[in-house]
Amino acid sequence: MNAQDALVEYLLRLGDNALILGHRLSEWCGHSPALEEDLALSNVALDLIGQTQLWLNLAGEIEGKGRDADKLAYLRDARDFRNVLLVEQPNGDFAVTMARQFYFDAWHYLLLRELTGSKDPRIAEIAAKGLKEVTYHLERSQEWVLRLGDGTEESHRRMQTAIDDLWMYTGELFASDEIDRAMVQEGLGPDLATLHEPWLGLVRATAEEATLSLPQPGWAQKGGKRGIHSEHLGYILADLQFLQRAYPNATW
């Protein structure tokens, strides 16, 4: 794989993470426990979809095959998606949604902060834009982990279950492959392993304050970055891509 192909793959990962999590959050629209939460989840989804457009448009531009963000989002099949498995996990209850968000936001924040120093100014400027948004995403998901963890017996039980169940998807966030290594070599992206300590520090401190216990580091479920997904992604795409599949080239 040459340097350009590696960069396109890397940008697809960034874009697909934002796209799939953004879509997941949008599924809450009209179903949230309170109006304020409905607005909040939809707004976080909107930020992520906005970031998706920036990353995927750049990926398409560098690829040079005439694919823009819409084509990449609507016309690829599951095996061509490069998001981590964490973001495609079902919404579950509110605790699951917030635990997934907290794990992701804390990592996303650290990653974007590093990417603001990317040698490629196009990557750096998208990261700087996204970082502002992800900062308040993280504040919010962290608050919810605290509130539910250190809340009622019921909310604590649900948050603890969510923290435990999603744990095995967090290892993939820090595992590097040849694409990540190529980015490090070119000065385009950070060594993912260096994000692990600060991530764990924040997650641990938050769990402690929330009276939650963190699982031991252990076996990690991986594959999304290479296109090996859980069954959930296909269902997401069936929903997300329906219109373009049923009515090809339909426009607004």
Added chain:
Amino acid sequence: MIDSLTRPDPDQIRRWLEEVPDPEVPAVSVMDLGIVRDVQWDSNELVVAITPTYSGCPATSVIAFEIEAALRARGIDRLRIERRLSPPWTTDWITREGRRRLEAYGIAPPAENAGGPSPFDRFLRKPLAIACPRCKSENTERVSEFGSTPCKAQYRCRDCLEPFDYFKCI
């Protein structure tokens, strides 16, 4: 047809753009919000650089359209709108007049000096004291981090009991 002798001064064009309202918060103009980053002539073509407030803000394309419509109505027939991402928009770019108009409209203006400590530097950032735009009391509470648009949060005044929007500081 505009040529180098008849083309309006960029300062004049900025004044025209002060009359273009933001589509979601019409009390303020696109100039008040600091969305217009640059206005200059590229020979006889006018180039207006705008920046999105939030990367997913649906108003950005409407804003580009309205700027174009306003300038065409002033006789500028050759213009190009460029989208500029860097440096990222900050609420610090909202003008003094913009802040005054927001407050008069019932939206608490953003705290000055965006940025502040990262969630990693300080365990939890303390909520800011936001003054109620109606009675000016700082005895207010945040109801939700998000309001009717991504750029606003919902607050409530504990003194006059009025709910209000706060323009988030980013």
